[in-house]
Amino acid sequence: MEQNNPPSFGIEKLYVKDLSLEVPNAPAIFLEQDAPEVNIQLNTSGQMVGENAYEVVLTVTVTAKLGEKTVFLVEVGQAGVFRIVNVPDEQIEPLIAIACPNVLFPYAREAVSDAVVRAGFQPIVLQPVNFEGMYMQRMQEQQEAAAAPLQ
Numbered sequence: 001m002e003q004n005n006p007p008s009f010g011i012e013k014l015y016v017k018d019l020s021l022e023v024p025n026a027p028a029i030f031l032e033q034d035a036p037e038v039n040i041q042l043n044t045s046g047q048m049v050g051e052n053a054y055e056v057v058l059t060v061t062v063t064a065k066l067g068e069k070t071v072f073l074v075e076v077g078q079a080g081v082f083r084i085v086n087v088p089d090e091q092i093e094p095l096i097a098i099a100c101p102n103v104l105f106p107y108a109r110e111a112v113s114d115a116v117v118r119a120g121f122q123p124i125v126l127q128p129v130n131f132e133g134m135y136m137q138r139m140q141e142q143q144e145a146a147a148a149p150l151q
Helices: 089-118 131-147
Strands: 008-022 037-050 053-066 069-085
Touching: 008 053, 008 089, 037 089, 053 089, 069 089, 089 131
Parallel strands: none
Antiparallel strands: 008 069, 037 053, 053 069
């Protein structure tokens, strides 16, 4: 009799892999009254680190500027080790690109907000992110690039 091994997805460990904060124009920047322009960038990466174990890192970079002056720059690499068992190969990439970042995002949001507050600024609250939409857009761009004629 053949055993039925259902697919499983689990969190082994969540951790901050990288955290940096810069306030290059302190203390003068604290005397500015204008609200800074805030730019947020997200990046995800994943790699196999053991049998059925994958490390996924969600990197969030928040840059606040007043004109050309940097008010602050925060970069958080929120990571996790995820156990993915009995999942077809074609479904692993979407899990790593969508499900894992969805788990990591609230922790990254908290780390960014905490770092900004510790630097003496108002907290930055990152809005929810549609990782599925980002993944689908990236897949479409790759398909278009592959279909484009070589010049």
